[in-house]
Amino acid sequence: MSATQRRLLALYPRDFRRDYEEELLAVLAAEGRPGPGQVFDLVRSALVVRLRRVPVPAGLRQSARVVQLFGALLLLALEGRRVVPLVPGHLDVVAPVDYVRLAGWSLVLVAVAKGWRLLGFTGAAIGLAGEIAAALRWYLDTPAMLLNAYWIIMTAAVVLVAGLLATRAGRPRGLLLVLSAGGLLILVTEIDWLLPYQLSPLLVLGRGDVEMLLSDMPAMSGVAVLMLVAAAGLVLVAAIRQEATVRRWLPAWAAPVLVTVPLIRSGFDGFMEYNSYHPEATRLIGPVQWAALVLVPMAAFLVVAMLSGRYERSRQAKLPRS
Amino acid sequence: MREPTFLVLTALAEEPRHGYAVIEDVSAMTGGRVRLRAGTLYAALDRLRSEGLIEVDREEIVQSRLRRYYRLSAAGERSLAAETARLREQAAIADGRLRARRTELGGAPA
Numbered sequence: 425m426s427a428t429q430r431r432l433l434a435l436y437p438r439d440f441r442r443d444y445e446e447e448l449l450a451v452l453a454a455e456g457r458p459g460p461g462q463v464f465d466l467v468r469s470a471l472v473v474r475l476r477r478v479p480v481p482a483g484l485r486q487s488a489r490v491v492q493l494f495g496a497l498l499l500l501a502l503e504g505r506r507v508v509p510l511v512p513g514h515l516d517v518v519a520p521v522d523y524v525r526l527a528g529w530s531l532v533l534v535a536v537a538k539g540w541r542l543l544g545f546t547g548a549a550i551g552l553a554g555e556i557a558a559a560l561r562w563y564l565d566t567p568a569m570l571l572n573a574y575w576i577i578m579t580a581a582v583v584l585v586a587g588l589l590a591t592r593a594g595r596p597r598g599l600l601l602v603l604s605a606g607g608l609l610i611l612v613t614e615i616d617w618l619l620p621y622q623l624s625p626l627l628v629l630g631r632g633d634v635e636m637l638l639s640d641m642p643a644m645s646g647v648a649v650l651m652l653v654a655a656a657g658l659v660l661v662a663a664i665r666q667e668a669t670v671r672r673w674l675p676a677w678a679a680p681v682l683v684t685v686p687l688i689r690s691g692f693d694g695f696m697e698y699n700s701y702h703p704e705a706t707r708l709i710g711p712v713q714w715a716a717l718v719l720v721p722m723a724a725f726l727v728v729a730m731l732s733g734r735y736e737r738s739r740q741a742k743l744p745r746s
Numbered sequence: 747m748r749e750p751t752f753l754v755l756t757a758l759a760e761e762p763r764h765g766y767a768v769i770e771d772v773s774a775m776t777g778g779r780v781r782l783r784a785g786t787l788y789a790a791l792d793r794l795r796s797e798g799l800i801e802v803d804r805e806e807i808v809q810s811r812l813r814r815y816y817r818l819s820a821a822g823e824r825s826l827a828a829e830t831a832r833l834r835e836q837a838a839i840a841d842g843r844l845r846a847r848r849t850e851l852g853g854a855p856a
Contacts, residue, residue: 454766469785472789
């Protein structure tokens with residue numbers, strides 16, 4: 425047995441190695457020298473075996489599949505708006521990072537359809553890296569750009585984690601509703617000022633140059649607002665239509681994204697105000713603020729998941745035993 | 747049920763087999779199209795055991811190496827039967843549609 429094979433077997437959990445190591449070694453010896461295919465297979469399988477040992481409630485796993493699929497679809501629509509043929513003029517301003525994001529979320533959708541966990545992880549990692557890279561482009565000049573896009577980054581992170589926990593079987597309900605919501609998001613691109621980046625200061629911080637927006641507002645913008653509301657409504661209806669066991673866990677996945685609104689509004693308001701009045705001495709996000717940006721959404725997920733789990737257990741305890 | 751799982755259960759439906767024998771049987775069944783790798787096989791065996799679809803039949807020491815034989819459990823047999831029925835049903839639908847298509851086109855099957 426080669427040193428490579430020995431190192432790769434160390435990736436597996438201890439109990440798995442205790443049960444199967446000897447047999448696995450015999451089969452590996454029969455397979456011959458380790459090539460890239462064997463290395464990939466051992467790494468992939470070690471990841472699968474480890475993930476299977478994480479104690480995750482079945483409802484959370486099922487809801488993770490819904491979140492992975494719907495999240496990737498909506499992120500794809502959000503990024504796809506930039507490259508749809510409806511607006512050829514926009515193609516001039518499509519940055520390479522936009523194609524990276526598009527590729528990442530497309531890969532996730534393929535992975536969900538095929539039930540390939542590793543491809544799903546790879547796609548989501550590419551998509552998340554693209555979202556972060558896109559927001560970081562202007563970070564040094566305008567750190568607020570990153571905060572405005574933070575809910576998108578968090579959504580991408582949620583899709584990545586959901587993909588690791590998701591079951592591979594079953595088609596979630598309400599797929600057509602979410603596809604329609606994605607379609608609406610793409611159509612909204614007809615009006616530039618309504619891009620989510622530009623809306624974010626208004627939604628997240630509760631302020632923005634509304635007068636300027638209104639004066640520049642094209643005739644269709646009222647329709648676009650309705651389209652955005654309709655898209656949100658469609659996603660909500662799709663969530664409500666899920667089975668009760670899945671639906672109960674969806675708030676846990678939504679929590680990290682939703683908590684970014686009060687987090688940025690309460691923790692970064694002064695920071696953004698200072699920067700807007702002092703362009704000559706822009707402040708960057710500090711280490712404590714970075715920690716809050718990462719830890720608060722994680723805590724929100726854990727708290728809501730814990731509450732959902734407690735509710736689920738109390739419900740099961742009340743069910744009559746057959 | 748994914749194809750590797752279906753094939754592993756099918757391999758064990760005939761008789762108890764050890765890991766390498768499962769790989770060989772799956773390869774023979776599929777005409778070499780599917781050749782399971784060691785990592786994939788043992789991850790699948792671990793899962794099928796935890797789901798109660800297969801169980802350990804016996805262990806032997808061959809050339810100072812452990813050789814563990816796995817067999818299909820009753821639950822595994824039911825699961826394989828259900829999947830086989832589902833695949834048969836789908837194949838029948840596909841077959842029927844292909845026949846109808848040939849009839850509509852007025853040609854005999856090649």
